[in-house]
Amino acid sequence: MSKIAFLFPGQGAQYVGMGKQLAASSPKAAELFERAADILGYDLAELCFNGPAARLDSTVYSQPALFVTSIAALESMREENPDALLSCEGTAGLSLGEYTAMVFAGVMQFEDALKVVQIRGAAMQAAADAVPSGMVSVLGLDRDQVAAICAEARENDILEIANLLCPGNIVVSGSNDACERVPAVAEKAGAMKVMPLAVAGAFHTQIMQPAVEKLTAALADVPMSAPRILVVSNVDAVPHSDPEEIRQLLIQQVCSPVRWEDSMRFLLEAGFDEFYEIGAGRVLRGLMKRIDRKAQFNNISA
Numbered sequence: 001m002s003k004i005a006f007l008f009p010g011q012g013a014q015y016v017g018m019g020k021q022l023a024a025s026s027p028k029a030a031e032l033f034e035r036a037a038d039i040l041g042y043d044l045a046e047l048c049f050n051g052p053a054a055r056l057d058s059t060v061y062s063q064p065a066l067f068v069t070s071i072a073a074l075e076s077m078r079e080e081n082p083d084a085l086l087s088c089e090g091t092a093g094l095s096l097g098e099y100t101a102m103v104f105a106g107v108m109q110f111e112d113a114l115k116v117v118q119i120r121g122a123a124m125q126a127a128a129d130a131v132p133s134g135m136v137s138v139l140g141l142d143r144d145q146v147a148a149i150c151a152e153a154r155e156n157d158i159l160e161i162a163n164l165l166c167p168g169n170i171v172v173s174g175s176n177d178a179c180e181r182v183p184a185v186a187e188k189a190g191a192m193k194v195m196p197l198a199v200a201g202a203f204h205t206q207i208m209q210p211a212v213e214k215l216t217a218a219l220a221d222v223p224m225s226a227p228r229i230l231v232v233s234n235v236d237a238v239p240h241s242d243p244e245e246i247r248q249l250l251i252q253q254v255c256s257p258v259r260w261e262d263s264m265r266f267l268l269e270a271g272f273d274e275f276y277e278i279g280a281g282r283v284l285r286g287l288m289k290r291i292d293r294k295a296q297f298n299n300i301s302a
Contacts, residue, residue, distance in 0.1 A: 002087075002273055002274035002296065003089055003090075003270075003271045003272045003273055003274065004084060004087050004088045004089060004090075004272070004274045004275075004276065005088065005089070005090040005091060005092065005267050005272040005274070005275050005276070006074075006088050006090075006091045006101070006104060006275075006276050006278055007091070007092055007093065007094075007097070007275055007276065007277050007278070007284045007288075008070045008091070008092075008093035008094070008097035008098075008100035008101050008104075008277075008278055008279055009066065009070065009093075009094055009097050009277065009279045009280055009281050009283055009284055010066070010093065010094035010095035010096040010097040010098075010258075011059065011062050011063060011066065011095060011096050011199070011203075012197075012199070012281075012283070013066060013279065013280040013281035013283055014048075014056055014057065014062045014065055014066055014069075014280055014281075015053075015056075015280060015281070016048075016049075016050065016051035016052070016053050016056060017048075017049060017050075018048050018049075018065070018069050018280045018302040019033065019045070019048045019049065019065075019068070019069040019072055019302050020048070020049040021302075022069070022072045022073060022075075022076050022302060023045060023049075023072065025076065026072070026075055026076040026079060028075040028076075028078070028079070029072035029073075029075045029076050030045075032068060032071055032072045032075060032110070033045035033048070033068060033072065035110070035111070036064065036068045036114060039111060039114050039115060039118075040064055040114070040118055044064060044065060044068055047061060047065060048065050048068075048069060057198075058125065058200070059121050059122075059124050059125040059128065059199075059200045060121045060122050060125045061121070062121070063096045063117050063118075063120060063121035063124075064114060064117050064118050064121060066096055066097070066100075066279060066280060067096065067099055067100055067113070067114060067117045068114065069279055069280055069302045070093075070097065070100040070278055070279030070280070070302070071100060071103060071104075071110060072302070073278045073279050073300050073301070073302050074100075074104060074278060074300075076300070077276075077278065077300050081300075084276065084298075088104075088229060088276075089229050089230060089272070090229055090230040090231070090232070090239075090267055090270070090272055091104055091105055091229060091230070091231050091232075092231065092232040092234075092260075092263050092264075092267065093234075094234070094258060094260055094283075094284065095163075095203070095204070095234060095253070095258050096117065096120075096121075097279070098231075098233070098234055098250065098253065099113050099116065099117050099120075099250075100113075100278075100279070101231050102227075102231065102246070102250075105227035105228055105229050105230075105231045106225055106227060106228040107224050107225055107226075107227050107231065107243065107246060108222060108223075108224060109223070112222045112223065113222075115218070116215070116218045116219055116222060119214055119215065119218040120211070120214075120215050120218070120254070122214075123210070123211035123214040123215055124200075124201070124203060124208055124211045124254065125200055125201075126210065126211070127201065127207060127208045127209070127210045127211045128200040128201020128202070128203075128207070128208075129200075129201070130210065131158075131175060131201065131202070131207050132175065132176045132201075133158070133173065133174060133175050133176055133179070133201040133202035133205075133207050134173070134174075134176055134179045134196060134197065134199060134201065134202060135162060135163075135171050135172065135173045135179070135196075135197040135199050135201075135202060135203065136171065136172050136173075136179050136182045136183070136186075136194060136195065136196050136197065137169065137170075137171050137193075137194070137195045137196075137197055138170050138171070138172060138182070138186050138191050138193075138194055139168055139169055139191060139192045139193040139194070139195075140168050140190065140191050140192030140193065141168065141170065141186070141189060141190065141191050142167075142168075143161065143164060143170060145189055145190075146161055146170045146172065146186075147161060148189070149172070149182065149185050149186050149189055149191075150172055150174075152185050153178055153181040153182050153185045153186075154174065154178055155177075155178065155181070157174060157175040157177050157178035158174045158175050158178060158202065158205060158206060158207055159172060159173070159174030159175070159178035159179070159182070160172065160173055160174060160202075160204075160205040160206070160257070161173075161257050162202070162203060162204035162205055162257055162258065163204065163257065163258045163260065164257055164258065164259050164260060164261050164262065165258075165260050165261060165287050166260070166261050166264075166287040166288075166290035166291050167261065167290055167291065168192070168290065169287070169290065171197065173201075173202035173203060173204060173205040173207070174202050174205060174207070175202070175207070179196065179202075182194060203254075204253075204254070204255065204256060204257055204258055205255060206255055208254045208255050209255055211254050212251060212254055212255065215250075215251055215254060216251050219247050219250060219251060222247075224243035224244075224246060224247055225243060226241050226242070226243060227239075227241060227246075230270070231246075232263040232266055232267060233246075233249050233253075233263075234249075234253050234256070234258045234259060234260070234263065235249045235252050235253050235256045235259070236249070236259070237259040237262035237263040237265075237266050238266060239266075260287065261287075261291055264287070264288060264291050264292075265291065268291070268292055268295065273295060273296060274295075274296040274297075274298070275288060275295055275296065275297050275298070276297075276298045276299070276300055277297065277298070277299050277300070278300040279300075279302050280301075280302040281302075282299055282301075285297050285299060
């Protein structure tokens with residue numbers, strides 16, 4: 001029998017039209033968008049279904065949008081494939097997606113998590129606005145090589161590894177000047193491809209430190225329970241059961257590298273062999289194929 005894990009996407013997976021089919025086919029999914037509008041103070045369904053893309057792509061809006069859309073996909077799955085949902089024994093989410101994983105695992109309630117996600121998105125956007133910064137994808141090198149690239153290209157600026165996604169796919173983040181030096185240094189080191197990413201700023205680096213205080217305050221009074229299933233943390237790529245430890249890791253996550261490849265390897269080594277990507281896009285499927293091509297993968301699309 002398969003050992004099932006649910007995976008939830010993060011920022012960058014959003015697209016205009018996501019969630020529209022879910023809301024049309026599932027009354028419970030439609031209700032989630034209505035509840036979200038009451039909490040957020042704006043019509044999230046209208047934004048997700050019809051855009052504009054420029055607004056949806058903003059960190060302030062994309063984080064709540066992706067969170068709610070993934071939860072809506074879960075509700076649809078609850079109606080259409082309840083056996084897989086009941087059989088799921090583990091979960092993980094990429095950056096923002098970790099909050100969806102926490103709700104699914106029973107650590108946080110939907111309303112509480114959405115309020116935190118809204119504050120998190122706004123705080124990260126503000127931190128990005130304060131320091132001109134960005135992210136660059138480096139393909140074809142291992143983490144030691146990319147760390148050496150950061151050391152060379154950093155000079156007196158900030159440049160750090162932000163996402164360890166899969167073999168040969170690592171994202172670095174930092175100030176704009178440092179990011180602009182990355183392509184030449186990476187190509188000299190033998191990188192297959194170097195791509196600046198269309199993001200607001202240097203997520204998962206010390207540039208996000210101003211967001212930590214706001215996120216800490218937002219999480220302080222949120223009730224948290226021990227997860228009912230295994231949840232792998234982005235920060236250290238292992239599961240935790242103590243709610244207070246989980247609270248601190250969610251805070252730490254904002255400025256720490258996302259160890260996605262390590263998280264997936266933990267699940268694989270723990271015997272998980274069937275994965276569901278739940279929400280917008282198919283990014284996580286592509287990453288898993290680079291980590292373990294034999295892993296069975298399903299998509300519950302938004």
